[in-house]
Amino acid sequence: MWITPADSQVHSLASLTMTLDNLFHDLESQLERELDAQLQNRLDDEERERQCALSIRDRIFALTHAAGCDPVTVVMKGGVTLVLLPERVGKDWFVAQILEPHDFVGLAIIAVSGIESMVLTPEQNKASLGESVDVLSAADLHSISARPRLIAQVSYAFVLRDVGRRRKQLDVVTSAGKYRGTIDRVGADHIEVGGQSAVVLPLKDVLYVRVL
Structure with a gap:
């Protein structure tokens, strides 16, 4: 060819x-x-x-949005270890159901600053970090246009004043002890617990308040 x-x-x-x-x-x-x-x-x-x-508050907030998250072990300043389920997170506080120890079981309002340490499982540790920057969730899309949620702007002192107005019986816990009564008033830097006598405590020392 x-x-x-x-x-x-x-x-x-x-x-x-x-x-x-x-x-x-x-x-x-x-x-x-x-x-x-x-x-x-x-x-x-x-x-x-x-x-x-990320702050500790951010990591607790992420845990409240993690599907099927197990109870978290939190060591408070003063040495008390709590097993709890965080439910709602404010500016510098969070609401949790305390599951252990038995004497502390119930709803509590906990100061983030009162935490000594958190003990997280590998799954909880990953969940507490939130979603990485290469993952865009429906919540992220909503937050782009939404105003910051009101609860995230409410301080610990503010929520304690509201609890005080409701005259709930409480255990106010510090690293030095536990004080039972009602919150009579919350000042700029202190809290007054009314019972048999009035006890004035520095607000910064209040680790958490358990609703009875």
């Missing part, structure tokens, strides 16, 4: 086109890998920055 010059040119052109296609394909693949690597590096940096900015 004879190959004419025209056939040879067509064959050479087809080979060149195939070579260029392969070259462009390789370049595109290399570029995609480089862009993916750059994006991943950027996401890794942003995730590290996000985790560096």
Whole structure:
């Protein structure tokens, strides 16, 4: 079979086109890998920055939104260890159901500053970090346009004043002891517990308040 010059040119052109296609394909693949690597590096940096900015309050908040989260072990200042389920988180406090020890069982309003340490399982530890920057949830989409939730702006002193107005019997717990009665008033830096006598306590020393 004879190959004419025209056939040879067509064959050479087809080979060149195939070579260029392969070259462009390789370049595109290399570029995609480089862009993916750059994006991943950027996401890794942003995730590290996000985790560096987390507070204990943030991690407790994340636990309240984790599906099927088990009770959390919290060691309070003063040495009392509580097993509890956090339910709602405010600015510097959170509401939890205390499950153990038996003498402390019940609903409590706990100061975040009263926590000495939290003991988390691997699953709880991961959940407490929240969602990484490369995960966009429905809650994230809502929060982009939504105003900050009111509860996140309410301070510990404010919520204790509200509890006081309701005249609930309470155990007010500090690292030094437990005081039973009602909250008669909450000042700028102290709380007054009414019972057989009035007890004035520095607000910063109140670890948590258990509703009886």
